[in-house]
Amino acid sequence: MPHRFVDHFAGRPRSQEQYAATHRRGDHPDMTDAVKGPASYFPSIEKKYGRPITExxxxxxxxPFVKHGELVAWLKTEHGLGHGHANALVAHTLAEDKAE
Structure with a gap:
């Protein structure tokens, strides 16, 4: 007997083909519009540290620092950011400045 997947929203079993047809990568609206890269950290940075990203x-x-690693260390020590949040902010900011 083939394996049956349960559609947790509809509460009924479905075949693997039916399940796969509606769960392909990128088919879900939240997946196609998802923010990727350093900017994906921005909502949690604003929430955790209480400052807008522009600030x-x-x-x-x-x-006074210009190198990536120096800026990350400065944000961590002087402003109490975690490494991932500091890294995301610095990477995004430096990429913006480079593109200008």
Whole structure:
């Protein structure tokens, strides 16, 4: 007997083919519009540290440091950011500045 997948929203078993047809990568609206890369951290950074991203970017740009690693270390020690959040902010800000 073939394996049956349960559609948890509809509460009924479905065949593997039916399940796969509606769960292909990228078919879900939340997956196609998802923010990727460093910007995906921005909502949690704003929530956790209470400052808008534009303010963090201004701080980074006005910092006496210019190298990625120095900026990350500065955000961690002077502003209490975690490594991933600091890294995401610096990467995004430096990429923006490079593109200009």
């Amino acid at each position: 963090w970017k201004e701080l980074i740009r006005s910092s």
